[in-house]
Amino acid sequence: MLGKTLLPGDEELGKKDDDHRFLPVRRSAWSGWNHTFRWRRRRNVLLAIAALLLWFLYRSTGATLSVGELGGASEYADLDFRPRKPHTPSTVAFEKPAHDKDEPNGAPPGMVKPQAGEAVPHTYDGKVRFFRLAPSLRSASLQTAGEDEKNRNILFAMSSLQSAARLIPMLCEMSMGKDVHVHAALMGREDMGLEDLLELNGVNEEHCTAIWHDARADYSEYSSDRRAEGVVTGAMGHINTFLHPQAVITDDSQSEDAFFVRGMRSKTSLLKMPLIEVPKDRLADLMWLTRLDARSLKHWHTPKLDILIQVPPASSSVLRLLKSLEDADYSGLTPPRIILELPANLDASVKRRLEKFEWPPHKDADSPSAPRGLIIRRRITKLYSTQEDAAIRFLELFYPHNDDSHVLLLSPQAQLSSQYLHYVKYTLLKYQYSTYEQGGSTDTTLMGISLHLPTTLLDGQSPLTRPGLGDMHTERYMRRFPNVKKVPFLWQAPESHATLFFGEKWAAWYDFLGNRVLKHQSDAKAKARKKEVSETMPSWAEYMLEFMRARGYAILYPATTSQALVTVHNELYHAPDEYTPHPKEDSTEPPSDVQEPFLKGDTQPPAPSYQEPPSLAPSTPLLDALPFSGELPEILDLPYLLHTGQHLVHDQVYKTAEDYANVFRAEVGGCPKLKEGKKPNVFLGKSADLFCFGDEEEEDWEQSEDELGELKEELDGLMAEEAGLHSTSATVSSSTSTRMPDVGKATGPAVADVY
Template sequence: MTLWRTMGSLFLSDEELVKKDDDHKPTKASQWSPARAPPRKLLKRVALALAAGFLIYLFIHNVPTDVPIVDHRRPSYASKHASPGHGSEPPRSIPRPRPVTAPNWSKPSSDKKKDPKKDKDLKKDKAPSQSESGYDGPIRFENLAVSLHAISGTMGDYNENKNILFVASSLQSAALLLPMACQMGGELRSYVHFALMSRSVISMEELAEVNGVDEACHIIFHDARPDHAASSTDERFQRSVMRGMYHIHLYMHPQAVVVDAGDESALFIEAMRSQVNSMGAPLIEIPEDKSTQLSYLTKLDSSSLAVWHKVNIEILIQAAPGTSGNLIRLLKSLAAADFSASAVPHLTIELPSIVDPATAKFLETYEWPPASAYNPSRAKQLTLRHRIPLRDVTEEESSVRFLESFWPANSHYSHVLVLSPQVELSPSFYHYIKYSVLEYIYSRGAVAQQYDSRLMGISLDLPSTHLDGSKPFSPPSGKGDDAPTSFLWQTPSSNAVLFTGKKWVELHAFVTRLLEWQHARPQARAGLPSLFSDKLVSKRYPSWLEHALKLSRARGYWTLYPSRSTAETLAEVHQELYRPPEEYQNDVGYRGRMPDGGFLMAGSFMDSLPSRGNLLAFDDMPLLLWDGKPTALEKLDSYAAEYTAEIRRAVGGCEALSTADLLPRRSARDLFCVREE
């Protein structure tokens, strides 16, 4: 009984224990009383104390003594090959670069005495010896956190900001990129950062001093080299580049990343491509010996550079019969063009029903993209379209067939460059096109002022005559002087002009509505008003240009034309073998030689631009009406409203539409009095 009660005291609650004791209380006849069992809580406390003491005893006798103290203020990444004790050194700090005088980038200073041994060491990375290399321990960035925490004022926490990042691994690449970064920083349009991810042990202040970087460059430096950089294995070096970019992205969100693809190692470029692609930012790779041709990117802001790879430009050529020599010359100039750091445009050639033997033979071996262009997949981007009917084409058929040759997949980023066979292009023409497109459509200022709402196209040449062919065209002079300048003209061109994707879509819609209206009312075609029946564009030009002019007049659009000095570095229009468009081949009065255009000159278009290579703002350019008369923006809008009213009166039916239905739309329904569905 005593044993049973003792066990019950261990497993029963206090309340139950009391109840059991009352039930088994001895009678008065019994004088014997058993000893009371110890309380249950006391036994638990004793057991816990003994267990804790035993654990403390085990810990004291087995505590490790060879584990280093880890600094958790900076990220550390373990490696499967890491050895004990590595990666635990205290962080070292690198002082900020000392301000120095920026030298002339094109002419190195000769009045300073240089140490040949020091220059030799700086021109090549201080590679580790065989005995020093092979470290594959945890990756720690000892100096990166300080600079990243200091850039909070650049709004790097947001996906859209003004940050541009230059990254170099080799010192040769740093010497190439730092002058470009300095030029961009001096424009004060973006926050310019430079990150060093090198095996070299050169200090950041020494790197800045050697390359002539001072405070006027407005460059923010980041030392993104890992610990043991000089002795790291190739695998660890690649991981450090990717992890470094990962942390930079978290704090900076760069809108574009610029690297030198000429002097950098394949390990670095491969790591950068992989990581930057996952970040969603464009990686702009400067090919070897192409920094001068791409110097215009230092003039662009972060908003423009963010869409560097999103912009898509296609080339469209309409070949007329008997233009074999001109077409071959144009295609050869295209093959010699420089498409560095950009995707090669898709090329479409519209061929007539009868193809000249010389043209057919040339196209058999013509390669596009050209062999000199970067095209690792060797994909062909050439489309030939051959017209079937042998009969003469009408104006309508020619216009429709040509406009149907291109349709933008994304009208905001896709544009088309229309080229006449009479044109010969300079090697740098594509850089001017891309520079102008990025600045006038995607820059922060262009978006704020809605430049793209007015811009129909960008021409590469200067017209020699007015569109009606009545008299020579004289380009306007700059405001306040007689210097040549770029200008805005309401008249589009057909020689060498880029049409924006949005305006090309609207031109499609305008021609669709116009032809639908004409075919739906055949009885009215004989009595069309003068604005539809009169031909303002000479038959020396293709028929589709008439529709483009009508749309431009109705909407108040303009085309950007370069100054004469700039045009001479971009394109030349040859008229010695001129042939009229196919739809006007039988118009004898329009055969013969046209006035010559400008001559193609050697040199860079950047040298012809004012203000150190900057493009003029639209507000600083002269503005011309379609007939060549100077005007102001208010007058242009007034004339556009009057012309729109004439179209609506001629079409009829707009009285039944509301004011909202008559607002300008890309579908052109408002011009033809059709209610938007």
């Protein structure tokens, strides 16, 4: 409808002048256009005001996080947190925040704030917003490289105040180390201020450098279980976006709030983030994890462990071993699978015990149909075994399905302490999965970890001089721990009583033994070699010693302590089958023309005598039983012993191994003398370089470093003569050298990338 300002005034139409608005005497011809312009100008002003309001709204919400924001928890954005039924109208006025960034106080809309002494109703299902989380996350992300998926961040998450009090000693202890950035996030319904919580538990920056995050949402104390669980998952989404924690540590599931446990387990599983739950009343037993770095904790669930036990004939000593396995502490850990090889003539007491042996112990009542972790294998006949046959049969009992599959070999004479698995897990994570060990070349020298400390050398007679503090390859420990007498050490010697073997090294040894046996059986002129290992140890130990010497591998042995991780008993000793004399009337005795790979003694050696120190008491925390206050030294800092007990510096390990490999290659491998300027290629996990079967090809050999250096000098000289300009010569030399193999190319096993 047209406005009156656009209608002309005409006296003939009978309209009075006072029906129209007052107009100036001289009206502009563009009055209609002016009206339109004024309307557009008002519209633009309104749009500008609206844009300004939106900008202020955006700025004000910058300090808050909501579910589904920033992509951290988008899978929860469509959850309906609205009340399922209307609440009774509140008689208390809702305290609306003055600004959108200010957290609201009091009860949620539509709810009554409970009186003193009344329980807070957990019925609120409104929208989730985090008013206190954003500032600390943004600051911590910049300080700890949280935007990188690989970093040093470890998160402690807690819901109840009791769980917070239990975890604070562990997280503060870990925060004082240099290998991790510790973050602590408080979630749940508790309304206590974060500052009050820290003050109540005596937390200060001097003794606890953890970064704290208040991950509670608005109206957290009123949240329903459904909303509270959504708060946990939403907060973890934001924390992952800003911090990318390598692992999450929480209190026991029976001690924490149920909604917190559900939310944390589901979210960490979705994010593929390791979740470590500290068992109730077992905090002191797991304090050793505070000594691990972020990469080790990231691989908390990665290693898979099997226990391998060979039971000799007529030996009931294995009953004591089985009892110690049952009584061990597995809190917070996964019991390993057991592989048990039984003899043909099984002891009756062992048979009865195995019929009632349940493994794993303390099976979860919620899953009684879970598969048993016990594998039993029994030999069919009692046949005489040669050294070669016995070694093959032993090695075939286990094969790793990947590099994270490891085996713990146990002797039937062994009795384990209750914390044996804690030590195995601690050392395994430290020396196989830590940042430092993966970043250097020293990780390739370690073949396994022994729980038993021998008293003699491999000949079973000469005493072993155990290294002391002065033998460490650094003075750092002498300054920090002057009272320590004996230290852990690396020894190039196999151990058959209680040793953890790494999966990748076991597979490489498997390959070595296959080639070793094939070469021995195919060479009619092969001569038996002198034994270096006592016949009180099984024959596979001799093959392992050859393999370790050719590769420079060693086993980590523990320091001498008053309490042992494992006790090896002397009674009921049974010599290995391959070294046990058989009666003449025994028809299973092999023909006399059997060619043994190693010379056997004329007489059987006496039974070994082991020291039997008391086992580590269950009440003694693992860190208190180890030297250096439980700190595990780096590989390069440890003493290194040859199989003879002679000390060796780490820089000479590979050179010594290469010298032995050259001798072994000629005497056992059947290889001709190396061609001038040639040497075999060494591939990780393979042993083909140590044996020659006549089918070797050119790519199996590489040029030596000396020949490469001489060839490079000749090429550089020729290019310098032919090049007319120095710049041209430099360019040609550079381009040529990029096609040359690295002069310093290592012939040892490949090294993992630094992380």
